[in-house]
Amino acid sequence: MRLTELHRTTGFRLATLFLVLFGVIAILLFGYLYREITGFEQERIDDWLVREHVELIREDPNELVARFQHQGLFDPRHQRPFALFDSSGKHLAGGYPGEQPSIPAFDKPFSMRLANLPGHPPGRCIAARLSDGRVALLCQNTRELDHFDEELLHALLSTAMLTLAIGLIGASLIGISAMRRLDAVTASIEEIVAGNLSRRLPVHSKRDDVDRLVGVVNGMLDEIERLMHEVKGVCDAIAHDLRTPLTRMLGALERAQRRAKTEAEYRAAIDDTIVETTGLLRTFNALLRISEIESGVRREGFTNVDLAAVADDVFELYEPTAEDKQIAFDVQRTSAGPLEIQGDPSLLFEALANLVENAIKFAPHGGKVRLTVFRDRTGAGVSVSDDGPGIAPAEQQAVLRRFYRGEASRHTPGSGLGLSLALAVAGMHGMSIRFNDATPGCEVMLYKPNE
Structure with a gap:
């Protein structure tokens, strides 16, 4: 100027x-x-x-x-x-x-x-x-x-x-x-x-109204940079994680074209392709689901939701799965009465279900998983604990990224999107996801601070 x-x-x-x-x-x-x-x-x-x-x-x-x-x-x-x-x-x-x-x-x-x-x-x-x-x-x-x-x-x-x-x-x-x-x-x-x-925009020591505006803009730039890196990471993860199943699908179809001679062999090749395609569709549906949640379009339909009732529904859904794996699965409450917050009951159920599913998946045969509904002087929430391999402190933030697979989960089935979806639901409800060391195992907490 x-x-x-x-x-x-x-x-x-x-x-x-x-x-x-x-x-x-x-x-x-x-x-x-x-x-x-x-x-x-x-x-x-x-x-x-x-x-x-x-x-x-x-x-x-x-x-x-x-x-x-x-x-x-x-x-x-x-x-x-x-x-x-x-x-x-x-x-x-x-x-x-x-x-x-x-x-x-x-x-x-x-x-x-x-x-x-x-x-x-x-x-x-x-x-x-x-x-x-x-x-x-x-x-x-x-x-x-x-x-x-x-x-x-x-x-x-x-x-x-x-x-x-x-x-x-x-x-x-x-x-x-x-x-x-x-x-x-x-x-x-x-x-x-x-x-x-x-x-970032320069901030002076005056701390005037311009600096306040610059601080808000810098915060927005931090979020944009994070989202850009996340988008880049998602694109890289999609290219990396989907290349393997697509390669398997292509290889199976080429082998069937070259070698299969009977109807049973063709059916087997088609079944394998359907399984791989279903997994790909499940991954894309999860990505679309996360995008829908992060857009906030469901926020307009918020109602009073009882976290204790949501936890009971999740327990009832996954109790048979835990029994099949011979895992001791129970639910506890540290306070009587309902724990009501403003939110979407189906999304909260989905987020909590992902946490419980991960806990049952990584708990050892004959282990235990506990679902706890609690309230303290600073807020309320639901925690899921297991006695599995746990999550290393260095990976606790990384596992929330899309498609990230820790060392303990690298050889287990899954897309690496469950915790990302839970994080999106938590952010939509003004909640946070916290990790605690259960020694052994891990405790994942879905927490809502008092307003």
């Missing part, structure tokens, strides 16, 4: 907006202060003029000439020029020289230019018409007051200009900082778009 585009940045615009708002408030405040200060000085002068006017009216008319002459002697700088004029406007006494000026109003203060004084200074005056027709004029030279007003206005304007300059500089610095952050974010995004999924 170029400096010519500085005005387009949000930071610069916000800073400028606040500067304008501050400027309007400052202008109103300065205007109020200027008006109050100048008004106070004028009111003070007017009060003095009114008091002098009242005393003048009460004084003996015969003594006015002497008083005005005396006032003139003690006011050589004409700060308070007084004047007494006869009925024709001729100057009689006082420090204000010349003939009577034009008087806009009598007996109340007014402003006028003291034209007969050097420099024609401004003044605030009051005039009184005496009973004998003479006119008394009392004035206050306001040159210093006007100079103070000018200096005050100059100071206010200078302060306003300095504030404006500092504000614009600050807004520019804020805009430049925002531009640099946006440039860094844009460069990171362009690098991510180019294919570097490991790159």
